[in-house]
Amino acid sequence: MNKWLTVEKLSKNFGGVKALDEFSCHFEQGEVVGLIGPNGAGKTTFFNVLGGMLEADSGSAQLNKKKLTSIPAHRIANMGIARTFQKLRLIRQVSVLENVMLSFRNQSGENLVSLVIRWSKVRTQESENYDKALTILKRVGLQEKAGDLADTLSYGQQKLLTLACCIASDADLLLLDEPLAGVSPSMIEIVLEKLRELKNEGKTIVVIEHNLEAIMDDFDRVIFMDSGRKICEGKPDEIRNDPRVIEAYLK
Amino acid sequence: MDYLIHILILIGIYVMLSSSLNLVAGYTGMLSIAHAAFYGVGAYTVALMSLNLHTPFLVNLVCAIIICGIFGAVVGIPSLRIKDDYFIIAAFAFQIIAFSVMNNWVSFTKGPMGLPGIPQPNLFGWKISSYPDFLLLTVIMCVVCLLICWRITHSPYGRVLQAIREDETFALSLGKNVAGYKISVFVLGAMLTALPGALYTTYISYIDPSSFTVDESIFIISIMIIGGAGRLWGPVLGAVVLVMLPELLRFVGMPNSIAANMRQIFYGGALVVCMLWRPQGLVGKADVLRK
Ligand SMILES: Nc1ncnc2c1ncn2[C@@H]1O[C@H](COP(=O)(O)OP(=O)(O)O)[C@@H](O)[C@H]1O
Numbered sequence: 439m440n441k442w443l444t445v446e447k448l449s450k451n452f453g454g455v456k457a458l459d460e461f462s463c464h465f466e467q468g469e470v471v472g473l474i475g476p477n478g479a480g481k482t483t484f485f486n487v488l489g490g491m492l493e494a495d496s497g498s499a500q501l502n503k504k505k506l507t508s509i510p511a512h513r514i515a516n517m518g519i520a521r522t523f524q525k526l527r528l529i530r531q532v533s534v535l536e537n538v539m540l541s542f543r544n545q546s547g548e549n550l551v552s553l554v555i556r557w558s559k560v561r562t563q564e565s566e567n568y569d570k571a572l573t574i575l576k577r578v579g580l581q582e583k584a585g586d587l588a589d590t591l592s593y594g595q596q597k598l599l600t601l602a603c604c605i606a607s608d609a610d611l612l613l614l615d616e617p618l619a620g621v622s623p624s625m626i627e628i629v630l631e632k633l634r635e636l637k638n639e640g641k642t643i644v645v646i647e648h649n650l651e652a653i654m655d656d657f658d659r660v661i662f663m664d665s666g667r668k669i670c671e672g673k674p675d676e677i678r679n680d681p682r683v684i685e686a687y688l689k
Numbered sequence: 690m691d692y693l694i695h696i697l698i699l700i701g702i703y704v705m706l707s708s709s710l711n712l713v714a715g716y717t718g719m720l721s722i723a724h725a726a727f728y729g730v731g732a733y734t735v736a737l738m739s740l741n742l743h744t745p746f747l748v749n750l751v752c753a754i755i756i757c758g759i760f761g762a763v764v765g766i767p768s769l770r771i772k773d774d775y776f777i778i779a780a781f782a783f784q785i786i787a788f789s790v791m792n793n794w795v796s797f798t799k800g801p802m803g804l805p806g807i808p809q810p811n812l813f814g815w816k817i818s819s820y821p822d823f824l825l826l827t828v829i830m831c832v833v834c835l836l837i838c839w840r841i842t843h844s845p846y847g848r849v850l851q852a853i854r855e856d857e858t859f860a861l862s863l864g865k866n867v868a869g870y871k872i873s874v875f876v877l878g879a880m881l882t883a884l885p886g887a888l889y890t891t892y893i894s895y896i897d898p899s900s901f902t903v904d905e906s907i908f909i910i911s912i913m914i915i916g917g918a919g920r921l922w923g924p925v926l927g928a929v930v931l932v933m934l935p936e937l938l939r940f941v942g943m944p945n946s947i948a949a950n951m952r953q954i955f956y957g958g959a960l961v962v963c964m965l966w967r968p969q970g971l972v973g974k975a976d977v978l979r980k
Protein backbone atom coordinates (compact mmCIF):
# COMPACT_ATOMS: atom_id res chain seq x y z
CA MET A 439 0.00 0.00 0.00
CA ASN A 440 1.77 3.15 -1.09
CA LYS A 441 -1.21 5.36 -1.73
CA TRP A 442 -0.75 9.05 -1.10
CA LEU A 443 -3.64 9.43 1.30
CA THR A 444 -5.05 6.38 3.01
CA VAL A 445 -8.00 6.20 5.34
CA GLU A 446 -8.51 3.05 7.36
CA LYS A 447 -11.67 2.11 9.20
CA LEU A 448 -12.55 5.57 10.44
CA SER A 449 -15.50 5.56 12.83
CA LYS A 450 -17.34 8.45 14.40
CA ASN A 451 -20.49 8.24 16.50
CA PHE A 452 -22.77 11.06 17.56
CA GLY A 453 -24.74 9.55 20.41
CA GLY A 454 -26.42 6.65 18.68
CA VAL A 455 -25.82 7.88 15.14
CA LYS A 456 -22.98 6.19 13.31
CA ALA A 457 -21.87 9.09 11.11
CA LEU A 458 -18.79 7.15 10.03
CA ASP A 459 -18.78 3.37 10.30
CA GLU A 460 -15.37 1.86 9.55
CA PHE A 461 -15.02 4.06 6.50
CA SER A 462 -11.95 3.24 4.41
CA CYS A 463 -10.69 4.74 1.18
CA HIS A 464 -7.56 6.01 -0.50
CA PHE A 465 -6.54 8.78 -2.86
CA GLU A 466 -3.76 9.12 -5.41
CA GLN A 467 -1.95 12.35 -6.04
CA GLY A 468 -3.55 14.41 -8.81
CA GLU A 469 -6.93 12.67 -8.73
CA VAL A 470 -10.29 14.38 -8.65
CA VAL A 471 -12.58 12.17 -6.60
CA GLY A 472 -16.29 12.65 -6.07
CA LEU A 473 -17.71 11.73 -2.68
CA ILE A 474 -21.43 11.24 -3.07
CA GLY A 475 -24.28 9.85 -1.04
CA PRO A 476 -27.64 10.86 0.41
CA ASN A 477 -28.00 13.52 3.08
CA GLY A 478 -26.72 12.33 6.43
CA ALA A 479 -24.44 9.75 4.83
CA GLY A 480 -21.45 11.10 6.76
CA LYS A 481 -19.65 12.97 3.98
CA THR A 482 -19.17 16.23 5.86
CA THR A 483 -18.22 14.29 8.98
CA PHE A 484 -15.50 12.57 6.95
CA PHE A 485 -14.04 15.96 6.00
CA ASN A 486 -14.27 17.15 9.59
CA VAL A 487 -12.43 14.09 10.90
CA LEU A 488 -9.81 14.23 8.16
CA GLY A 489 -9.22 17.95 8.81
CA GLY A 490 -8.98 17.45 12.57
CA MET A 491 -12.10 19.49 13.37
CA LEU A 492 -13.56 16.33 14.89
CA GLU A 493 -11.72 13.51 16.60
CA ALA A 494 -12.32 10.03 15.26
CA ASP A 495 -13.52 7.35 17.67
CA SER A 496 -11.30 4.81 15.96
CA GLY A 497 -9.45 4.23 12.73
CA SER A 498 -6.64 6.20 11.14
CA ALA A 499 -5.69 8.39 8.21
CA GLN A 500 -2.26 8.93 6.74
CA LEU A 501 -1.01 11.54 4.30
CA ASN A 502 2.25 10.60 2.64
CA LYS A 503 2.86 8.08 5.45
CA LYS A 504 2.37 10.78 8.08
CA LYS A 505 -0.39 10.18 10.56
CA LEU A 506 -3.26 12.67 10.40
CA THR A 507 -5.56 11.38 13.09
CA SER A 508 -5.10 12.89 16.58
CA ILE A 509 -3.10 15.84 15.24
CA PRO A 510 -4.46 19.36 15.93
CA ALA A 511 -6.50 20.84 13.09
CA HIS A 512 -4.17 23.74 12.38
CA ARG A 513 -1.21 21.40 11.96
CA ILE A 514 -3.15 19.22 9.55
CA ALA A 515 -3.97 22.32 7.53
CA ASN A 516 -0.29 23.22 7.47
CA MET A 517 0.59 19.77 6.13
CA GLY A 518 -0.99 20.88 2.86
CA ILE A 519 -4.72 20.33 3.25
CA ALA A 520 -7.21 23.08 2.49
CA ARG A 521 -10.97 22.82 2.69
CA THR A 522 -14.20 24.63 2.13
CA PHE A 523 -17.26 24.23 4.28
CA GLN A 524 -20.77 23.19 3.35
CA LYS A 525 -22.04 26.02 5.51
CA LEU A 526 -19.83 28.71 3.97
CA ARG A 527 -17.15 30.05 6.24
CA LEU A 528 -15.37 33.34 5.57
CA ILE A 529 -14.37 36.35 7.64
CA ARG A 530 -17.28 38.51 6.61
CA GLN A 531 -16.33 41.71 8.40
CA VAL A 532 -13.04 42.17 6.54
CA SER A 533 -12.33 42.73 2.87
CA VAL A 534 -12.28 40.10 0.17
CA LEU A 535 -8.56 40.73 -0.26
CA GLU A 536 -7.87 40.25 3.44
CA ASN A 537 -9.61 36.88 3.39
CA VAL A 538 -7.16 35.74 0.74
CA MET A 539 -4.18 37.27 2.55
CA LEU A 540 -5.24 35.48 5.71
CA SER A 541 -5.08 32.19 3.82
CA PHE A 542 -1.38 32.23 2.98
CA ARG A 543 0.49 29.76 5.16
CA ASN A 544 3.64 30.40 7.20
CA GLN A 545 3.60 34.17 7.16
CA SER A 546 6.44 35.59 9.21
CA GLY A 547 4.23 38.50 10.27
CA GLU A 548 1.91 36.09 12.03
CA ASN A 549 4.56 35.53 14.66
CA LEU A 550 4.85 38.10 17.45
CA VAL A 551 8.59 37.70 17.74
CA SER A 552 9.36 38.25 14.06
CA LEU A 553 6.94 41.15 14.15
CA VAL A 554 9.38 42.82 16.52
CA ILE A 555 12.78 41.70 15.27
CA ARG A 556 12.16 41.15 11.54
CA TRP A 557 9.85 43.99 10.70
CA SER A 558 11.40 44.63 7.28
CA LYS A 559 11.07 40.98 6.27
CA VAL A 560 7.47 41.05 7.44
CA ARG A 561 6.84 44.14 5.33
CA THR A 562 8.42 42.65 2.21
CA GLN A 563 6.51 39.42 2.55
CA GLU A 564 3.31 41.30 3.19
CA SER A 565 3.66 43.34 0.00
CA GLU A 566 4.51 40.20 -1.98
CA ASN A 567 1.45 38.50 -0.54
CA TYR A 568 -0.63 41.51 -1.44
CA ASP A 569 0.35 41.11 -5.10
CA LYS A 570 -0.15 37.35 -4.97
CA ALA A 571 -3.59 37.81 -3.45
CA LEU A 572 -4.62 40.20 -6.21
CA THR A 573 -3.42 37.71 -8.82
CA ILE A 574 -5.46 34.96 -7.21
CA LEU A 575 -8.53 37.18 -7.06
CA LYS A 576 -8.06 38.00 -10.73
CA ARG A 577 -7.86 34.31 -11.46
CA VAL A 578 -11.28 33.66 -9.91
CA GLY A 579 -12.70 36.87 -11.37
CA LEU A 580 -13.10 38.78 -8.12
CA GLN A 581 -10.42 41.43 -8.63
CA GLU A 582 -12.96 44.22 -8.78
CA LYS A 583 -14.33 43.18 -5.40
CA ALA A 584 -10.94 43.10 -3.67
CA GLY A 585 -11.68 46.04 -1.38
CA ASP A 586 -15.29 45.15 -0.59
CA LEU A 587 -16.38 43.43 2.60
CA ALA A 588 -16.67 39.70 2.03
CA ASP A 589 -20.20 39.97 3.38
CA THR A 590 -21.33 42.07 0.41
CA LEU A 591 -20.53 39.36 -2.15
CA SER A 592 -23.25 37.23 -3.71
CA TYR A 593 -23.44 33.61 -2.56
CA GLY A 594 -21.74 32.35 -5.71
CA GLN A 595 -18.99 34.92 -5.39
CA GLN A 596 -18.48 33.90 -1.78
CA LYS A 597 -17.98 30.32 -2.94
CA LEU A 598 -15.41 31.54 -5.44
CA LEU A 599 -13.72 33.43 -2.64
CA THR A 600 -13.45 30.26 -0.55
CA LEU A 601 -11.85 28.65 -3.58
CA ALA A 602 -9.45 31.59 -3.81
CA CYS A 603 -8.56 30.98 -0.15
CA CYS A 604 -7.79 27.35 -0.97
CA ILE A 605 -5.58 28.44 -3.86
CA ALA A 606 -3.74 30.88 -1.58
CA SER A 607 -3.05 28.12 0.92
CA ASP A 608 -1.01 26.34 -1.75
CA ALA A 609 -2.27 23.03 -0.35
CA ASP A 610 -1.84 19.82 -2.34
CA LEU A 611 -5.11 18.33 -1.16
CA LEU A 612 -8.36 20.25 -1.47
CA LEU A 613 -11.49 19.08 0.30
CA LEU A 614 -14.50 20.86 -1.20
CA ASP A 615 -17.85 20.45 0.52
CA GLU A 616 -20.65 21.04 -2.00
CA PRO A 617 -18.96 23.76 -4.09
CA LEU A 618 -21.91 23.94 -6.50
CA ALA A 619 -24.83 23.94 -4.07
CA GLY A 620 -26.90 27.10 -4.29
CA VAL A 621 -24.82 28.49 -7.15
CA SER A 622 -26.38 29.87 -10.34
CA PRO A 623 -25.82 27.90 -13.59
CA SER A 624 -23.44 30.48 -15.06
CA MET A 625 -21.43 30.50 -11.82
CA ILE A 626 -21.34 26.69 -11.82
CA GLU A 627 -19.42 26.83 -15.10
CA ILE A 628 -16.88 29.19 -13.57
CA VAL A 629 -16.39 27.00 -10.50
CA LEU A 630 -15.95 23.89 -12.66
CA GLU A 631 -13.45 25.68 -14.85
CA LYS A 632 -11.41 26.60 -11.77
CA LEU A 633 -11.54 22.99 -10.58
CA ARG A 634 -10.17 21.81 -13.92
CA GLU A 635 -7.38 24.36 -13.72
CA LEU A 636 -6.47 23.17 -10.24
CA LYS A 637 -6.47 19.57 -11.40
CA ASN A 638 -4.12 20.49 -14.25
CA GLU A 639 -1.80 22.00 -11.67
CA GLY A 640 -1.58 18.61 -10.03
CA LYS A 641 -3.79 19.20 -7.02
CA THR A 642 -5.64 16.31 -5.48
CA ILE A 643 -9.27 17.26 -5.06
CA VAL A 644 -12.04 15.51 -3.16
CA VAL A 645 -15.46 16.96 -3.88
CA ILE A 646 -18.68 16.34 -2.01
CA GLU A 647 -21.49 17.19 -4.40
CA HIS A 648 -25.15 16.46 -5.08
CA ASN A 649 -25.37 18.16 -8.46
CA LEU A 650 -24.11 15.09 -10.31
CA GLU A 651 -25.33 16.13 -13.75
CA ALA A 652 -23.02 19.13 -13.70
CA ILE A 653 -19.91 17.61 -12.22
CA MET A 654 -19.95 13.83 -12.74
CA ASP A 655 -17.79 13.85 -15.88
CA ASP A 656 -15.06 15.82 -14.14
CA PHE A 657 -14.49 13.06 -11.61
CA ASP A 658 -11.73 10.55 -12.20
CA ARG A 659 -13.34 8.30 -9.64
CA VAL A 660 -16.44 8.36 -7.49
CA ILE A 661 -16.98 7.00 -3.99
CA PHE A 662 -20.56 6.36 -3.00
CA MET A 663 -21.28 6.25 0.70
CA ASP A 664 -24.34 5.75 2.86
CA SER A 665 -24.85 5.43 6.63
CA GLY A 666 -21.17 6.08 7.26
CA ARG A 667 -19.99 3.25 5.03
CA LYS A 668 -18.48 3.04 1.60
CA ILE A 669 -21.05 1.24 -0.55
CA CYS A 670 -19.15 1.21 -3.82
CA GLU A 671 -16.64 3.11 -5.90
CA GLY A 672 -15.60 3.29 -9.52
CA LYS A 673 -15.57 5.34 -12.69
CA PRO A 674 -18.40 7.86 -13.06
CA ASP A 675 -20.19 5.66 -15.63
CA GLU A 676 -20.06 2.58 -13.42
CA ILE A 677 -21.44 4.52 -10.47
CA ARG A 678 -24.19 6.11 -12.53
CA ASN A 679 -25.50 2.69 -13.48
CA ASP A 680 -24.93 0.92 -10.17
CA PRO A 681 -28.28 -0.35 -8.87
CA ARG A 682 -27.37 0.49 -5.26
CA VAL A 683 -26.72 4.10 -6.19
CA ILE A 684 -29.88 4.35 -8.26
CA GLU A 685 -31.89 2.89 -5.42
CA ALA A 686 -30.41 5.25 -2.82
CA TYR A 687 -31.18 8.28 -4.94
CA LEU A 688 -34.72 7.15 -5.77
CA LYS A 689 -35.89 6.14 -2.33
CA MET B 690 -4.23 73.95 35.80
CA ASP B 691 -2.96 71.10 37.99
CA TYR B 692 -6.49 69.82 38.13
CA LEU B 693 -6.68 69.71 34.35
CA ILE B 694 -3.34 67.92 34.14
CA HIS B 695 -4.52 65.45 36.74
CA ILE B 696 -7.55 64.63 34.59
CA LEU B 697 -5.33 64.23 31.51
CA ILE B 698 -3.06 61.82 33.39
CA LEU B 699 -6.07 59.77 34.48
CA ILE B 700 -7.30 59.69 30.89
CA GLY B 701 -3.86 58.47 29.80
CA ILE B 702 -3.95 55.66 32.35
CA TYR B 703 -7.34 54.50 31.12
CA VAL B 704 -6.29 54.82 27.48
CA MET B 705 -3.53 52.29 28.18
CA LEU B 706 -5.76 50.00 30.23
CA SER B 707 -8.59 49.89 27.71
CA SER B 708 -6.29 49.73 24.67
CA SER B 709 -4.51 46.69 26.05
CA LEU B 710 -7.86 45.09 26.85
CA ASN B 711 -8.95 45.95 23.33
CA LEU B 712 -6.27 43.66 21.90
CA VAL B 713 -7.67 40.77 23.89
CA ALA B 714 -11.40 41.49 23.86
CA GLY B 715 -11.97 43.88 20.98
CA TYR B 716 -9.76 42.28 18.37
CA THR B 717 -9.67 38.66 19.47
CA GLY B 718 -13.11 38.41 21.08
CA MET B 719 -12.05 37.16 24.51
CA LEU B 720 -13.88 39.31 27.04
CA SER B 721 -11.59 39.18 30.07
CA ILE B 722 -12.79 40.47 33.41
CA ALA B 723 -9.33 40.22 34.97
CA HIS B 724 -7.82 43.36 33.52
CA ALA B 725 -7.86 45.34 36.76
CA ALA B 726 -6.16 42.42 38.50
CA PHE B 727 -3.23 42.56 36.07
CA TYR B 728 -3.17 46.33 36.48
CA GLY B 729 -2.94 45.73 40.24
CA VAL B 730 -0.18 43.15 39.88
CA GLY B 731 1.87 45.68 37.92
CA ALA B 732 1.14 48.47 40.36
CA TYR B 733 1.98 46.38 43.43
CA THR B 734 5.15 45.02 41.84
CA VAL B 735 6.44 48.54 41.24
CA ALA B 736 5.34 49.74 44.68
CA LEU B 737 6.82 46.83 46.62
CA MET B 738 10.08 46.86 44.70
CA SER B 739 10.66 50.56 45.09
CA LEU B 740 9.72 50.50 48.79
CA ASN B 741 11.58 47.35 49.79
CA LEU B 742 14.43 47.01 47.32
CA HIS B 743 14.85 50.70 46.39
CA THR B 744 15.45 49.67 42.78
CA PRO B 745 15.17 52.30 40.04
CA PHE B 746 11.89 52.95 38.25
CA LEU B 747 12.90 51.38 34.95
CA VAL B 748 13.97 48.14 36.62
CA ASN B 749 10.70 48.03 38.53
CA LEU B 750 8.74 48.65 35.35
CA VAL B 751 10.52 45.88 33.46
CA CYS B 752 9.95 43.46 36.36
CA ALA B 753 6.29 44.46 36.50
CA ILE B 754 5.92 43.77 32.77
CA ILE B 755 7.52 40.35 33.19
CA ILE B 756 5.48 39.43 36.27
CA CYS B 757 2.23 40.53 34.63
CA GLY B 758 3.17 38.38 31.64
CA ILE B 759 3.84 35.38 33.87
CA PHE B 760 0.48 35.74 35.58
CA GLY B 761 -1.13 36.15 32.15
CA ALA B 762 0.44 32.87 31.08
CA VAL B 763 -0.63 31.14 34.28
CA VAL B 764 -4.25 32.20 33.73
CA GLY B 765 -4.27 31.84 29.95
CA ILE B 766 -2.35 28.68 29.12
CA PRO B 767 -4.50 26.16 30.97
CA SER B 768 -7.84 27.80 30.21
CA LEU B 769 -7.40 28.98 26.62
CA ARG B 770 -6.28 25.59 25.43
CA ILE B 771 -9.65 24.11 26.30
CA LYS B 772 -12.69 26.28 25.71
CA ASP B 773 -13.83 29.87 25.96
CA ASP B 774 -16.10 29.11 28.90
CA TYR B 775 -13.13 28.01 30.99
CA PHE B 776 -11.29 31.17 30.09
CA ILE B 777 -14.10 33.40 31.29
CA ILE B 778 -14.20 31.54 34.61
CA ALA B 779 -10.40 31.47 34.96
CA ALA B 780 -10.17 35.22 34.34
CA PHE B 781 -12.90 35.91 36.87
CA ALA B 782 -11.24 33.63 39.42
CA PHE B 783 -7.91 35.39 38.94
CA GLN B 784 -9.58 38.78 39.46
CA ILE B 785 -11.09 37.56 42.75
CA ILE B 786 -7.93 35.83 43.95
CA ALA B 787 -5.62 38.71 43.06
CA PHE B 788 -7.85 41.15 44.92
CA SER B 789 -8.04 39.00 48.04
CA VAL B 790 -4.28 38.52 48.08
CA MET B 791 -3.78 42.30 47.90
CA ASN B 792 -6.42 42.75 50.55
CA ASN B 793 -5.54 39.95 52.97
CA TRP B 794 -1.83 39.24 52.80
CA VAL B 795 -1.23 42.02 55.27
CA SER B 796 2.43 41.26 56.05
CA PHE B 797 3.30 41.65 52.36
CA THR B 798 0.87 44.18 50.91
CA LYS B 799 -0.32 45.95 54.10
CA GLY B 800 -3.83 44.82 53.13
CA PRO B 801 -6.59 47.43 52.97
CA MET B 802 -4.35 50.04 54.59
CA GLY B 803 -2.41 50.17 51.37
CA LEU B 804 1.16 51.20 50.65
CA PRO B 805 1.97 54.89 51.20
CA GLY B 806 5.10 56.87 50.35
CA ILE B 807 5.94 55.25 47.05
CA PRO B 808 8.93 57.17 45.64
CA GLN B 809 8.61 59.21 42.49
CA PRO B 810 10.28 57.87 39.37
CA ASN B 811 13.69 58.85 38.15
CA LEU B 812 14.38 58.11 34.50
CA PHE B 813 18.01 58.49 33.42
CA GLY B 814 18.44 61.42 35.78
CA TRP B 815 15.08 62.97 34.94
CA LYS B 816 13.32 63.33 38.30
CA ILE B 817 9.62 63.12 37.65
CA SER B 818 7.82 64.97 40.38
CA SER B 819 5.70 67.88 39.12
CA TYR B 820 2.36 67.57 37.38
CA PRO B 821 3.80 68.53 33.97
CA ASP B 822 6.56 65.93 34.44
CA PHE B 823 4.01 63.23 35.06
CA LEU B 824 1.95 64.41 32.12
CA LEU B 825 4.97 64.06 29.88
CA LEU B 826 5.65 60.57 31.21
CA THR B 827 1.98 59.71 30.61
CA VAL B 828 2.15 60.93 27.04
CA ILE B 829 5.33 58.95 26.38
CA MET B 830 3.82 55.78 27.83
CA CYS B 831 0.56 56.24 25.91
CA VAL B 832 2.41 56.73 22.65
CA VAL B 833 4.48 53.61 23.25
CA CYS B 834 1.38 51.62 24.19
CA LEU B 835 -0.63 52.81 21.19
CA LEU B 836 2.28 52.22 18.82
CA ILE B 837 2.50 48.64 20.05
CA CYS B 838 -1.25 48.20 19.61
CA TRP B 839 -1.10 49.78 16.17
CA ARG B 840 1.71 47.61 14.93
CA ILE B 841 0.08 44.48 16.25
CA THR B 842 -3.35 45.15 14.86
CA HIS B 843 -2.05 46.32 11.48
CA SER B 844 -0.02 43.19 10.89
CA PRO B 845 -0.65 39.65 9.69
CA TYR B 846 -0.77 38.67 13.38
CA GLY B 847 -3.59 41.15 13.98
CA ARG B 848 -5.41 39.88 10.93
CA VAL B 849 -5.43 36.43 12.46
CA LEU B 850 -6.72 37.85 15.76
CA GLN B 851 -9.73 39.31 13.97
CA ALA B 852 -10.27 36.07 12.09
CA ILE B 853 -10.35 34.23 15.42
CA ARG B 854 -12.93 36.69 16.72
CA GLU B 855 -15.12 36.15 13.66
CA ASP B 856 -14.73 32.40 13.05
CA GLU B 857 -12.35 30.16 14.97
CA THR B 858 -13.08 27.09 12.90
CA PHE B 859 -12.25 28.93 9.69
CA ALA B 860 -9.00 30.19 11.23
CA LEU B 861 -8.11 26.62 12.22
CA SER B 862 -8.81 25.38 8.72
CA LEU B 863 -6.36 27.99 7.43
CA GLY B 864 -3.66 26.52 9.63
CA LYS B 865 -3.71 29.17 12.33
CA ASN B 866 -2.81 27.95 15.81
CA VAL B 867 -5.85 29.50 17.45
CA ALA B 868 -4.95 28.56 21.03
CA GLY B 869 -1.43 29.91 20.54
CA TYR B 870 -2.72 33.25 19.30
CA LYS B 871 -5.19 33.54 22.15
CA ILE B 872 -2.55 32.79 24.75
CA SER B 873 0.04 35.12 23.25
CA VAL B 874 -2.32 38.07 22.89
CA PHE B 875 -3.67 37.53 26.39
CA VAL B 876 -0.16 37.49 27.85
CA LEU B 877 0.70 40.59 25.83
CA GLY B 878 -2.42 42.39 27.06
CA ALA B 879 -1.46 41.52 30.64
CA MET B 880 2.10 42.78 30.12
CA LEU B 881 0.87 46.11 28.79
CA THR B 882 -1.13 46.76 31.97
CA ALA B 883 2.20 47.13 33.78
CA LEU B 884 2.65 50.52 32.08
CA PRO B 885 -0.45 52.15 33.60
CA GLY B 886 0.19 50.18 36.79
CA ALA B 887 3.65 51.68 37.21
CA LEU B 888 2.44 55.13 36.25
CA TYR B 889 -0.50 55.15 38.65
CA THR B 890 1.58 53.84 41.56
CA THR B 891 4.30 56.43 41.27
CA TYR B 892 1.97 59.27 40.37
CA ILE B 893 -0.45 58.85 43.28
CA SER B 894 2.44 57.53 45.44
CA TYR B 895 -0.07 55.45 47.37
CA ILE B 896 -1.96 52.31 46.38
CA ASP B 897 -4.51 50.12 48.06
CA PRO B 898 -6.54 47.16 46.78
CA SER B 899 -9.69 49.22 46.17
CA SER B 900 -8.24 50.48 42.87
CA PHE B 901 -8.07 46.97 41.42
CA THR B 902 -11.53 45.52 41.97
CA VAL B 903 -13.98 43.79 39.65
CA ASP B 904 -15.71 47.17 39.38
CA GLU B 905 -12.53 48.59 37.95
CA SER B 906 -12.38 45.76 35.40
CA ILE B 907 -15.96 46.53 34.41
CA PHE B 908 -15.09 50.21 34.10
CA ILE B 909 -12.22 49.35 31.73
CA ILE B 910 -14.53 47.11 29.72
CA SER B 911 -17.11 49.93 29.56
CA ILE B 912 -14.52 52.34 28.20
CA MET B 913 -13.59 49.88 25.50
CA ILE B 914 -17.16 49.08 24.52
CA ILE B 915 -18.49 52.62 24.63
CA GLY B 916 -15.47 53.94 22.73
CA GLY B 917 -15.53 51.17 20.17
CA ALA B 918 -14.05 47.71 20.55
CA GLY B 919 -11.83 46.41 17.79
CA ARG B 920 -10.75 49.88 16.71
CA LEU B 921 -7.48 51.52 17.67
CA TRP B 922 -9.01 54.89 18.55
CA GLY B 923 -12.11 53.48 20.22
CA PRO B 924 -10.61 53.08 23.70
CA VAL B 925 -8.93 56.48 23.44
CA LEU B 926 -12.22 58.21 22.80
CA GLY B 927 -13.94 56.03 25.38
CA ALA B 928 -11.39 57.00 28.04
CA VAL B 929 -11.78 60.70 27.31
CA VAL B 930 -15.57 60.51 27.53
CA LEU B 931 -15.85 58.28 30.56
CA VAL B 932 -13.18 60.03 32.62
CA MET B 933 -14.28 63.55 31.72
CA LEU B 934 -18.05 63.37 31.97
CA PRO B 935 -18.24 62.63 35.71
CA GLU B 936 -15.83 65.52 36.28
CA LEU B 937 -18.21 67.72 34.32
CA LEU B 938 -21.01 66.55 36.61
CA ARG B 939 -18.96 67.75 39.53
CA PHE B 940 -18.35 71.00 37.76
CA VAL B 941 -22.03 71.80 37.53
CA GLY B 942 -22.01 71.72 41.33
CA MET B 943 -23.28 68.28 42.19
CA PRO B 944 -22.27 67.34 45.76
CA ASN B 945 -19.71 64.52 46.02
CA SER B 946 -22.02 62.04 47.74
CA ILE B 947 -24.54 62.26 44.94
CA ALA B 948 -21.89 62.50 42.23
CA ALA B 949 -20.43 59.13 43.24
CA ASN B 950 -23.79 57.45 42.72
CA MET B 951 -24.42 59.48 39.60
CA ARG B 952 -21.18 58.13 38.15
CA GLN B 953 -22.29 54.54 38.60
CA ILE B 954 -25.67 55.38 37.10
CA PHE B 955 -23.96 57.20 34.28
CA TYR B 956 -21.65 54.29 33.38
CA GLY B 957 -24.51 51.83 33.54
CA GLY B 958 -26.73 54.10 31.50
CA ALA B 959 -24.03 54.74 28.91
CA LEU B 960 -23.48 51.00 28.53
CA VAL B 961 -27.17 50.32 28.10
CA VAL B 962 -27.56 53.14 25.58
CA CYS B 963 -24.52 51.83 23.76
CA MET B 964 -25.83 48.27 23.63
CA LEU B 965 -29.17 49.45 22.30
CA TRP B 966 -28.19 52.07 19.75
CA ARG B 967 -24.57 51.55 18.94
CA PRO B 968 -23.32 48.09 19.84
CA GLN B 969 -20.19 48.79 17.82
CA GLY B 970 -19.25 51.72 20.12
CA LEU B 971 -18.56 55.34 19.27
CA VAL B 972 -16.00 54.63 16.56
CA GLY B 973 -16.06 50.87 16.38
CA LYS B 974 -17.26 48.11 14.18
CA ALA B 975 -16.73 44.97 16.26
CA ASP B 976 -19.54 43.69 18.40
CA VAL B 977 -17.76 41.86 21.22
CA LEU B 978 -20.85 41.03 23.20
CA ARG B 979 -22.55 39.28 20.32
CA LYS B 980 -20.83 35.99 21.14
N1 LIG C 1 -21.83 17.75 15.29
C1 LIG C 1 -22.77 16.79 15.18
N2 LIG C 1 -23.47 16.40 16.28
C2 LIG C 1 -24.40 15.42 16.19
N3 LIG C 1 -24.71 14.76 15.08
C3 LIG C 1 -24.06 15.09 13.95
C4 LIG C 1 -23.05 16.12 13.94
N4 LIG C 1 -22.56 16.23 12.69
C5 LIG C 1 -23.22 15.32 11.94
N5 LIG C 1 -24.11 14.62 12.69
C6 LIG C 1 -24.95 13.53 12.22
O1 LIG C 1 -24.13 12.61 11.54
C7 LIG C 1 -24.74 12.16 10.38
C8 LIG C 1 -23.90 12.47 9.17
O2 LIG C 1 -23.90 13.86 8.95
P1 LIG C 1 -23.07 14.58 7.80
O3 LIG C 1 -21.68 14.09 7.86
O4 LIG C 1 -23.28 16.03 7.94
O5 LIG C 1 -23.79 14.04 6.49
P2 LIG C 1 -23.67 14.53 4.99
O6 LIG C 1 -22.65 15.59 4.91
O7 LIG C 1 -23.30 13.29 4.25
O8 LIG C 1 -25.03 15.00 4.59
C9 LIG C 1 -26.13 12.81 10.33
O9 LIG C 1 -27.06 11.90 10.85
C10 LIG C 1 -25.98 13.99 11.21
O10 LIG C 1 -27.21 14.31 11.82
Ligand SMILES: [Mg+2]
Pocket residue numbers: 481482483524
Ligand atom coordinates in the same frame (compact mmCIF):
# COMPACT_ATOMS: atom_id res chain seq x y z
MG1 LIG D 1 -22.78 17.54 4.29
